[in-house]
Amino acid sequence: MLPSPSKISTFYLIALSSLVPPATSTNTTSAPISTPTSTNTTTPCFCTTYPQIAPAISACPSLTLHNIHAPAHSAIALTSLVPGTTITFSGTTTFAYTPDSQFRPIQISGSGVSILGAPGSVIDGGGEMYWDGLGSNGGLAKPGQFMKVQITNHSTMSDLYIRNYPSHGINLAGVKDSIIENIILNNSLGDAPNNRSNGLSAAHNSDGFNIGNSANLVLRDSNVWNQDDCVVVSDSTNVSVSGMFCSGSHGLSIAGGGSGTGHDISNILFKDSVVTNSTNGLRIKTDFNATGSVTNVTFDNIRLEDIKTYGIDIQQDYLNGGPTGTASNGVLLGGITFRDVAGWVVEGAMDYYVLCGNGSCSDFEFEGVSVKGGNRSSCNYPETGCPGV
Template sequence: MIHFSKSVVTLLMVLVGTSATLVGYESIDYATALNLTADYCYARSYEEVPSIVQRCEYIVLVDFEVPAGETLELNLQKNSVLLFEGTIKFAVAYWDGPLIHITGNNIQVIGGTKHLIHGQGEFYWDGQGGSGGVKKPEKVFSVNVNGGIFKNINIKNCPTACVKIYGNDLTFSGFNIDLNDGFKNKLAKHTDAMTFSHSNNIVIENSKIVNQDDCVNVICSSNAVIRNVHCWGSHGLTISSGLSTSDRNNDVQNITYEDCSIGGSLSGIHFKTHPAGGHGTVDQVTYRNIEIKDVTRHGIEIQQDYPNNDGHPSNNIKINNLNLINVTGTVKGKTTRGVRISCGSGSCTNWKWSDVKITGAHKKDDCNFHPDGYSC
């Protein structure tokens, strides 16, 4: 058992403890974390990881390859600090994944300046995503944590989805997700960047994402802020509901996207509910200070006819208090619209929009519900 001085333990508890909520936490960078104590355990191979995770609270993973078909399991002790150095790469295997699975309570995970988590998606992409072709790992970075900060994480070439989050009181800051290679021959599909579900008190901030599906997607969660996130090539800053046949698993409440941008994407803001799912309520969602650039379908799409897009929306999900404030940008292409709203009968109430302006559309807005403050 490694023993730490009282001062070191106290400082780490302050930095990594139970305060990783929407406000009031203090985060640290890689160099600061590394210098807090000399008692880090270094794993320089996949085989070393299980014993080190079991016996150490302060861990550095350094530059190794995970064998084909194996998950890098990081079941961290309470109050652990985990640092990434060098490149963590995953040998190719046609399986479900995940590639990394992190669990724990009140933890901190930080990437070094030159580290990289490489999913090797270029060996899987076949233009069919998760719905066909070769079997692809569904998650590169899977998180099931209560209380934690994840900071400055670099991820490249996810086979399909990149980051899946389940948990509470979590902050994700400084993520750099790079799937630029996936645009070659349009082979990368279903590469959702950051998705969280069944979660509460989540912050995603100060991040850059290049991918080919939803940039950030919120499912069955509450009390979250997504801020200063910048996306390219994505499918939208997204809210999803109706994915479950169970009514209790469809609610979304108190979500804010602010100071974000999205460009070169299929949609800018994408709000989708699934008619085949159970009942639920989406309440108090705000998009504030959103810049949309060169979107190729709809600048803003709120649809209750997903995924058929057939103009026959359902009212199984109620959408209340949808607020858009200072949402501006451009669309381009012959089939584009600035705004499309397809609400089920009586299912959309109390929407307030202000300073919403999307230009460049070749088709008129298509709205069967009219928000206060916006004419379409």
């Protein structure tokens, strides 16, 4: 059976109390700033101004970005890094207002590289300049993805503290054979309405980690406070997600399907994680009238707390504007396992919701599943049974 909530949540409670500045603070200089190893700021490998970055990338096997402020429409472009390069973010990184949905403030690509955050460092996306309750669905133009990452060949990215990103957080696109760990994404300041959001949470579409077209990826020991999917996986294989703490999110998700070929997801593991104060707990959503497959997906040892809509959600009627209510069967689901999933949803929510297309679901397994509180559930998949309540 699943360990008690106190045991599984210990790491995340420590992280919340000791690593995260108060969500109500907007002072981007309040975090402690790491001390440079050298006071010679003219050294090309220790960058303190934006123009120093481009020449340092080609000249330095290891470089530090300290208190960088990126001008408007100017990305921190760490692309085509020399294999083996180490990049360290130090101090507070900030960005000038850039109302452009095609703009990606941080871009990283390379083979065998290491991306690090120095102790006390902060990357601040300036989300307050953009948030209007609509995210990427309208309103003010916002950077579409705050950080786009394409690292391969035993690369690592770790120890980054990112807050107040405008819309989507970290896009892991085409990541191969790499490890992402100890990342904090804190968009909790966007939970409250502002003078542009008409009573809605100011931040929206603020996915934590979008994983797509990736293989042999490990994402672990990270914390996300946001207003959309905590982690969502699409078109990827051999992905392990563990040790996550997710709050305010839409849960741990699979997003399957698309038009044409190549929309297949396989061998995905979510384990040893907590999802709290969130719209959904665990979700597999496939696009309406799409094609593709989702196979061999396991959710193992997950704690759900204070879930608002669905504890476990599997639906094959998804559209960005809202579900259709009628499932399609072009995306095949098979080998789906929920093991040792426990917790509670709020009154009026559904413990579980399963809506499969005609003949498109097979080989579901629910073992040690106990999600309670909503006293409502719905399942149209009787072949091998639905989760117990």
